[in-house]
Amino acid sequence: xxxxxxxxxxxxxxxxxxxxxxxxxxxxxxxxxxxxxxxxxxxxxxxxxxxxxxxxxxxxxxxxxxxxxxxxxxxxxxxxxxxxxxxxxxxxxxxxxxxxxxxxxxxxxxxxxxxxxxxxxxxxxxxxxxxxxxxxxxxxxxxxxxxxxxxxxxxxxxxxxxxxxxxxxxxxxxx
Numbered sequence: 407x408x409x410x411x412x413x414x415x416x417x418x419x420x421x422x423x424x425x426x427x428x429x430x431x432x433x434x435x436x437x438x439x440x441x442x443x444x445x446x447x448x449x450x451x452x453x454x455x456x457x458x459x460x461x462x463x464x465x466x467x468x469x470x471x472x473x474x475x476x477x478x479x480x481x482x483x484x485x486x487x488x489x490x491x492x493x494x495x496x497x498x499x500x501x502x503x504x505x506x507x508x509x510x511x512x513x514x515x516x517x518x519x520x521x522x523x524x525x526x527x528x529x530x531x532x533x534x535x536x537x538x539x540x541x542x543x544x545x546x547x548x549x550x551x552x553x554x555x556x557x558x559x560x561x562x563x564x565x566x567x568x569x570x571x572x573x574x575x576x577x578x579x580x581x
C-alpha cells in the first residue's frame with residue numbers, strides 16, 4: 407500500500423459518480439414516459455372592465471355590449487359614473503348610474519347649532535341637569551370671584567370653619 411494516493415482515490419470516486427448519473431439519465435431517455443392527457447375544465451371567464459369617458463348618457467347607449475365585459479363610463483361634466491353590462495338572462499343591457507349625493511341640510515347647517523342640539527338631547531335624556539344656576543342662591547358664594555370688597559365677610563366665614571381633627575405629623579409617628 408505504499409502506492410496509495412488519496413487525491414487519485416477522490417478523483418476516481420467523482421468519475422464513478424458522474425458515470426452513474428449519466429447512465430441513469432440515459433435509462434430515463436430510453437423508457438417512454440407516460441403522459442397524462444390534459445384535463446379541460448371549463449373555467450368561468452374573467453371579468454373584463456373597460457373604461458371610456460363620455461359626455462352624456464346617450465354616448466353610453468351607443469356602445470355595443472359584450473357578454474363578458476363590464477363598461478364604466480365617467481362623465482366629468484356631471485360628475486356621474488355610468489356602468490353598463492349585458493344581462494345574460496334577458497339578453498338586454500343593464501345600466502347603473504352612480505352619483506355623489508349632496509346633503510344640503512348638513513352642508514348648510516351651522517356646526518355649533520348641531521352641537522347645541524345634540525347637547526340638549528343628551529341633557530333631556532339625563533334629565534334635570536340643564537337647570538341654570540342662579541347667582542342669588544347658595545351656589546353663588548362658591549363661584550364668586552374675589553374682588554377685594556368682601557374680604558372681611560369671607561374672613562369671618564372662614565374663621566367659623568371647624569377642624570377636621572387630623573393630628574399633625576411628626577417624624578416619630580408610625581404609620
